[in-house]
Amino acid sequence: GPDISLVKSGKLTTCTHLPYPPFQSRQGKKIVGFDVDLVDLVASELKVKQEIVDTPFEGIQSGEDLNTSTCDVAAAGMTITAVREKNLDFSRPYFEATQALLTRKGKPYRTLADLKGKRLAVQQGTTGETYAQKRAVGATLVQFEDLGLLVSAVKTGQVAAGINDNGVLYDFVKDNPDTDVTAEFSTGEKYGIAVRTGNDALRKKINQVLADAKKDGRYDRIYRKWFGT
Ligand code: GLN
Known part of the structure; x- marks a missing residue:
């Protein structure tokens, strides 16, 4: 029966x-x-179905949603950080990312220094926002609640550029050839699946499923399905 x-x-x-x-x-x-797909592997190991709850990133990354039992896990392309680890517990890393810059094609913005005096879109509560706050000196940060709003602000020229994780920006550029990824910043981020603080039983189960899936080819198959090759 289900676990x-x-x-x-x-x-x-x-x-x-x-x-x-x-x-x-x-x-x-x-x-x-x-x-x-990765969390579905965990669900099927527990012999239950996954149910997804769409909720603001702020409550996910602050640990609030997990610690008030809104959800059992959080999986949101979320970077493991020291601050977040105080409020929730992460699985082993399952994906690597860096911050990157999205612009309209042909624009001369390749570094954060190029954005001095310009508008730079950031997504609320993310590592990209924190990075821009520290590094984009002299740029005007314009905050967006989600990635969809951020990329469309870049595409329509409301902002000079947007900062976000490389994986999502390269995915956007594939279908939007009027935009370009012009820089990656080597922030060395790793995504983890989060559980509420102290839920070691579930965290260990997730780690075991991730390790098994990496060994037996299921992780690679899911990777190819979403990223190609
Ligand atoms: N990886 C980034 C972070 O954890 C962005 C995550 C997201 O926007 N879903 O802050």
């Missing part, structure tokens, strides 16, 4: 923040993506 001792309600509930393709996005009525 429901690790989850709160006979389902594995996942907090995430849409849209963040290719990690999570809506496709018709379904929510699909790399993170969705």
Whole structure:
């Protein structure tokens, strides 16, 4: 039967923040993506279904959603950071990322110094926002609640550039050839799946599933499905 001792309600509930393709996005009525497929492996190991809850990133990364039991896990292309580790517990890393810069094609913005006196889009509560606050000296930061709003602000020219994780920006550029990724900043980030503080049983189960999936080819298959080759 299902192993429901690790989850709160006979389902594995996942907090995430849409849209963040290719990690999570809506496709018709379904929510699909790399993170969705990885957490499905955990759900199937527990013999339960995954149910996804779309909620603001702020409550995910602050630990609030997990610690108030809104969800069993959070999977949101979320970077493991020392600050976040005080408020939630992360699995082993499952993906690597760096901050990157999105511009309209042909614009001369390749470094943060090039954005002095310009408008730079950041996504609220993210590592990209924190990086820009420290490094984009002299730029005007314009905050957006989600990735969809950020990339469309760049595309329509409301801002000179936007900062976000490389994986999502390269995914956007594929379908939007009027935009370009002009820089990567080597921030050396690693994504983790989060559980509420102290939920070691579930965290260990996730680590075991990730390790097994890396060994037996399921992780590679999911990687190729969402990133190609
Ligand atoms: N990886 C970034 C962070 O953790 C962005 C995550 C997101 O916007 N979903 O802050």
